[in-house]
Amino acid sequence: MTLALESQDIQKKFGHFTALGGVSIQIPRGEFVTLFGRNGAGKTTFLKIAATLMRPTHGTLHIEGIDIHKQPEQARRHIGFLSHNTFIYRDLSAIENLRFFSRLYGVDASDDRLMGLLERVGLRRRANDAVRAFSRGLQQRMGIARVLLHSPSLILLDEPYTGLDAQAVAMLNVVLDEIIASGRTVILTTHDLEQGLRAATRAMVMDRGKLVLSSDARDPAIREAYSRLILMGGTR
Amino acid sequence: MTRQMLAILSMIMIPVALYCAFVYAPTEATMGQIQRIFYFHVPQAILSYTSAILLGLASLMYLIKGDLKWDRMAYCSAELGVLFTVTTLITGMIWAHPVWNTWWEFDARLTLELMLGLLFVGYHMLRAYLPERESRARLSTVFGFLALLDVPINYLSTYLWEQHHPRLYGPGGGGADPAINIALLVSTITFGILYAYLLTQRIAVARIEEEVEYLEQVVQV
Amino acid sequence: MKPVFAIVYKDIAIEFRNKESISSMFWFGLLVLVIFSFSFDSTEAEGIKPGILWVAFSFAGILGLNRSLSMESDNDCLQGLLLAPLDRGDLYLGKVAGNFAFTIVAEMIILPVFAVLQHLNFDLKLLWIVGITLLGTLGFVSIGTTLSMISAHTRMKEVILPILQIPMTLPVIISAVTATGMVLSTEPGAMAGISFPLSLLGVFSIVYLTASYLIFEHVVAE
Numbered sequence: 128m129t130l131a132l133e134s135q136d137i138q139k140k141f142g143h144f145t146a147l148g149g150v151s152i153q154i155p156r157g158e159f160v161t162l163f164g165r166n167g168a169g170k171t172t173f174l175k176i177a178a179t180l181m182r183p184t185h186g187t188l189h190i191e192g193i194d195i196h197k198q199p200e201q202a203r204r205h206i207g208f209l210s211h212n213t214f215i216y217r218d219l220s221a222i223e224n225l226r227f228f229s230r231l232y233g234v235d236a237s238d239d240r241l242m243g244l245l246e247r248v249g250l251r252r253r254a255n256d257a258v259r260a261f262s263r264g265l266q267q268r269m270g271i272a273r274v275l276l277h278s279p280s281l282i283l284l285d286e287p288y289t290g291l292d293a294q295a296v297a298m299l300n301v302v303l304d305e306i307i308a309s310g311r312t313v314i315l316t317t318h319d320l321e322q323g324l325r326a327a328t329r330a331m332v333m334d335r336g337k338l339v340l341s342s343d344a345r346d347p348a349i350r351e352a353y354s355r356l357i358l359m360g361g362t363r
Numbered sequence: 364m365t366r367q368m369l370a371i372l373s374m375i376m377i378p379v380a381l382y383c384a385f386v387y388a389p390t391e392a393t394m395g396q397i398q399r400i401f402y403f404h405v406p407q408a409i410l411s412y413t414s415a416i417l418l419g420l421a422s423l424m425y426l427i428k429g430d431l432k433w434d435r436m437a438y439c440s441a442e443l444g445v446l447f448t449v450t451t452l453i454t455g456m457i458w459a460h461p462v463w464n465t466w467w468e469f470d471a472r473l474t475l476e477l478m479l480g481l482l483f484v485g486y487h488m489l490r491a492y493l494p495e496r497e498s499r500a501r502l503s504t505v506f507g508f509l510a511l512l513d514v515p516i517n518y519l520s521t522y523l524w525e526q527h528h529p530r531l532y533g534p535g536g537g538g539a540d541p542a543i544n545i546a547l548l549v550s551t552i553t554f555g556i557l558y559a560y561l562l563t564q565r566i567a568v569a570r571i572e573e574e575v576e577y578l579e580q581v582v583q584v
Numbered sequence: 585m586k587p588v589f590a591i592v593y594k595d596i597a598i599e600f601r602n603k604e605s606i607s608s609m610f611w612f613g614l615l616v617l618v619i620f621s622f623s624f625d626s627t628e629a630e631g632i633k634p635g636i637l638w639v640a641f642s643f644a645g646i647l648g649l650n651r652s653l654s655m656e657s658d659n660d661c662l663q664g665l666l667l668a669p670l671d672r673g674d675l676y677l678g679k680v681a682g683n684f685a686f687t688i689v690a691e692m693i694i695l696p697v698f699a700v701l702q703h704l705n706f707d708l709k710l711l712w713i714v715g716i717t718l719l720g721t722l723g724f725v726s727i728g729t730t731l732s733m734i735s736a737h738t739r740m741k742e743v744i745l746p747i748l749q750i751p752m753t754l755p756v757i758i759s760a761v762t763a764t765g766m767v768l769s770t771e772p773g774a775m776a777g778i779s780f781p782l783s784l785l786g787v788f789s790i791v792y793l794t795a796s797y798l799i800f801e802h803v804v805a806e
Contacts, residue, residue, distance in 0.1 A: 142496035143577040180666055181806040200669040214664025218598045227597075230590035231668040257601075273664070426802055474754070481751035488747055492738035498806075502734045505802055506748060509727065512791055513752050520755035520784050523762045 129192045131156045131281050131312035132177060137186035139172050139336075146172045148336040149186070154314065154329070156280070159307050161323035161344065162316045164333035165357050170316040171210070173333070174283050177314070178208035190281055204232070207279035211289055213270030217259040221250055221269055224258060225276060232277040247305075248272045249298060264295030271302055282306060284315040288322050300325065320353050332356060366567065369560035373553070380553035388546035397461050402546055404454040406554035407447050408472075411479055412514070413558070414444030418486070419511020422504035434500035435573070437507050439565040441486050443558065448480035471521035478517055482510045496573075587670045591678030592685070598655060599686060605651045609690035613644035614697055621701045634764035637698050638757055641691055641717070645724050646749055648687045649732040650742050652679065657736060662804070672801035676729060680793070683725045691717050704768070712767040719785040720760035726792040727752050733803045759784040 132154040139147040147169045154160055164170045175181040177188060179199050188195050195202040215224045222241055229236035245251045248268040253261070258269060267287065274282060288296055303326060306313060317323040324330060327344040332352045340352045384402035391398035417440035425433035455473065456466045467473065489506055493499035585593070599605050620636040656662040665675055695713065699706060728749055735745040759781035766775050 140497075143580050175806070178667060180663055200671065203667060203669040206667070208667055210660075210663075212660035212663070214661050214667070215659060216594070216598060216661055217659060218601045219594070223597065227590055227594045228664070228668070230585045230593075231587050231665070231670060233587070233669070236585075426799065474758075478751050478754050485748045485751055489734070489738065489744060492740050492744055494739075498737055501802055501805065502737055505730070505799055506734060508799070509730065509792070509795060510752065512795055513755065516784065516788055516791065517755045517758075519787075520758045520781075523758060523781055523784075 128155070130154060130189070131158065132188070132190055132314070134173075134177070134188040135186055137173065137176060137183045137188060139169075139176060139181065140184045146336055147176075147183070150333075150336075150338050152331070152338065152341070154312060156312055157307075157310055158329050159303075159313045159327045159344075160315070160329045160331060161327040162314060162331050162333060163318075163320070163323060163349075163353055163357060164316070167335075168333040169336040170333055171285050172336075174208070174210075174285050174314065174316060177281075178206055178283050179203055180208070204277065205280045207274035207277070207282045208285070209270045209274045209283070209287055210285040213266050213273070215258055215266070215269050215273060218257060220255045220257055221245060221261075221272075222254040224269065225272060228273050228276050234277050244272050244275060247275070248302065263290050264292055264298075267291060267295060268298065271299070275302075275306075280311055282311055282313045284313065286316055286318070288317055288319055296322070318357070320350065324349070366560060366563050369556060369563065373557045373560050376549075376553040376556055380550045383546040383549045388542055389540060391543075394462055397458060400454050400458045402550040403554075404451060404458060405547060406551040407451040407454060408476065409551065410554060410558050411444060411447040411451050411476065414440045414447060414483070415479055415511055415514050417562075418444060418483075418507045419514075422507030422511070425500060425504045426508065431496070431500060431573075434504055435566055435569045436562075437504055438487075438490060439562055439569055441483050441507065442565060443561055444483040445480065445487070447558075448476060448483060451476055452480065471518075474521050475514075475518055479514065482513065486510065587668065588674045588678045588681070591665070591675065592681045595652070595655070595679075595682035596685065605648055605686045606690050606693075608651065609644040609648045609687065610693045612647050613640040613690060613694040616640040616643055617694065617698055617701055631765075633702050633704075633768055634761045636702070637695075637713075637764060638720070638761050640694055640698070641721070642724070642750070642753070642757060644690055644694065645687050645721070645728065646746050648690065649683060649725070649728045649749075650745060652683050652686070652729075653732045653736050653741065662736075666804060672804055673797040675804070676796055676800040677793075679733075680725055680729045680796075683729055684722060687721050687725055688718065691721060709767050713764055716760055716763045716767070716782070716785070719782060719789065720756055723756040723785055723788040723792065724753050726789050726796060730792070730796040730800065730803060733800075756785060756788055759788070 130153050132152065134150055134152045137147055137150045138145070150169070150173055162170050162173075172181065176183050177190070177195075179195050179202060182196075190202045191205050193202045193205070216227070219227070222238070222245065225241045225244065226236050229241065242251060242254060245254050248271050250265065250268055250272065253265065258266065261269065267290075287299060291299065300322075303313065303315075307326060315323065315327075324344050330342060330344045330346070330349045331338060332340040332349065334356050339356065340348060342348055380402070384399055388399065388402065390396060418437050421433045421437035421440060425431070425437065452473075455476070459468070460466055486503060486506055490499055490503045493502060617636065617640045620639070624632065656665070666672075692714070695710070695717065696706075698704075699710060704710070728745075731748045731752065732745055735741045735748065738744050763778055763781040763785075766778050766781075769775075
């Protein structure tokens with residue numbers, strides 16, 4: 128059975144600073160994994176490596192069975208990544224952005240499909256407005272639309288709840304629920320324990336570049352590790 | 364050959380080369396004593412190009428292999444490159460002033476040497492603005508390799524200009540007295556040994572500098 | 585539409601929207617021309633006319649490269665491009681094509697102004713200069729796109745680009761200025777040797793387009 132994501136001993140060094148000290152993870156398809164950790168624990172670094180935006184210093188990573196080092200382009204077709212920056216062009220309109228990314232990914236760029244996608248994220252009425260005018264919440268929705276555009280099977284979200292108001296958070300959760308219902312795999316990093324555990328099937332805790340705990344989302348050990356490492360700060 | 368051996372050889376060869384340049388070699392008919400600077404200027408020019416080649420090839424090796432030792436070799440060669448480019452230009456100017464009555468001409472060789480100097484300095488400036496070790500190595504080696512490709516192209520392009528620079532060997536030059544050739548050979552070999560010593564010594568120091576940098580970071584954390 | 589063309593189309597669409605690149609390149613080039621035209625009177629300027637033109641083109645070109653870069657660093661859009669199943673070399677070609685297009689447009693506006701300020705006739709010679717400009721700009725932009733991406737990773741992006749770009753593109757400037765000088769010269773048979781600088785421009789472009797295409801993944805990797 129192919130795993131959505133499998134990493135073996137992923138390490139990342141920046142000069143002499145070790146961001147990741149050997150992370151080995153196995154995530155089956157359809158799981159909703161929340162990754163907790165303090166700032167600097169290595170969550171974003173790991174996610175970026177999984178998204179092929181960064182190369183690990185050591186280790187291998189497979190997405191849907193594809194080695195990201197050997198076949199990066201193929202792997203990218205299966206991955207959708209969203210971080211605090213939404214990677215969309217502020218001078219173009221919403222639909223122009225989607226049209227561009229459709230062409231980049233080689234997927235159907237018909238207006239019907241793109242408008243349907245904008246509808247899903249509640250941006251249909253703003254399709255022809257320049258993104259520059261959008262609020263943070265709307266830009267985030269744009270980012271989600273970009274992520275879903277090529278129907279990736281693995282969705283990576285790096286602190287997606289940051290800077291969102293209640294309405295935007297609710298909207299994001301609706302989209303996430305839809306994504307899970309459609310059988311995709313999600314890995315999400317966040318500081319917010321409740322939001323993170325809301326729909327998660329699995330939870331992991333990272334600290335100082337290492338995976339400290341990996342368990343079912345309802346396992347009380349997760350909350351315990353969260354308060355020990357993140358709220359009170361430290362494994363010392 | 365160990366660094367100590369290179370150092371000793373240099374110390375032996377330098378007085379020999381000085382003797383050849385100032386005593387053994389005959390005084391040149393047209394230019395007089397100032398021509399003796401040729402025995403220093405020519406090897407320095409050769410070594411400035413050698414530095415460029417080493418920079419380019421070491422950079423390429425880093426991009427292929429990913430081992431930081433190649434990046435170390437690249438930037439040490441580039442440092443020596445700055446040194447020898449500057450000395451080439453200065454000795455050239457010292458020669459030019461009494462002979463051409465000017466400090467500078469935009470001749471093919473001079474422009475090439477100047478461009479080389481600017482490339483070496485640009486390389487170091489780029490490194491200076493990249494605080495993180497890996498990205499510093501990655502980006503400066505890309506530049507170092509591309510700079511090496513530029514050297515032969517610029518050499519060809521400078522042929523579009525007039526040729527002021529004296530040509531002793533090859534078309535236009537009359538060849539030379541065997542004594543002059545011997546003195547030049549001795550001088551070039553001496554400079555070569557000195558270069559090898561400087562490079563290996565600099566790389567050793569670089570290794571220690573990087574160790575210190577690492578320890579400083581560890582202590583701070 | 586192939587991804588490479590999508591990138592070029594996107595850059596053109598953005599430029600149509602805000603018109604920042606071409607207009608700033610044109611105005612800056614124009615200012616350089618004006619300064620030079622005031623600094624040298626027409627008799628002194630004879631020999632250095634080609635130089636004036638290519639100084640204006642070079643500075644405008646560097647401005648354009650910086651602009652193109654900031655377009656991708658805004659909102660981290662470059663990461664969005666890197667996420668796509670796009671070969672890094674193709675990404676490079678897409679950016680080169682865009683940079684080339686904008687720079688040429690700005691230069692084609694600067695050129696007639698140059699002709700007027702320097703009292704040139706609007707004859708066949710200008711067509712030759714257009715040709716030289718196309719070749720020279722291709723070389724300039726092929727290495728410039730790579731260098732601007734390298735500079736983007738440093739702290740002082742806009743400052744380091746000219747420091748790297750100007751020495752590297754000396755062969756382009758030398759060849760382009762020589763060729764332009766041959767075209768503008770009134771001496772008979774001045775254009776006899778023009779194939780040499782033109783082929784040098786061609787060689788430069790081929791070498792740097794190829795080398796950058798192969799090496800670009802190292803420039804954008806993290």
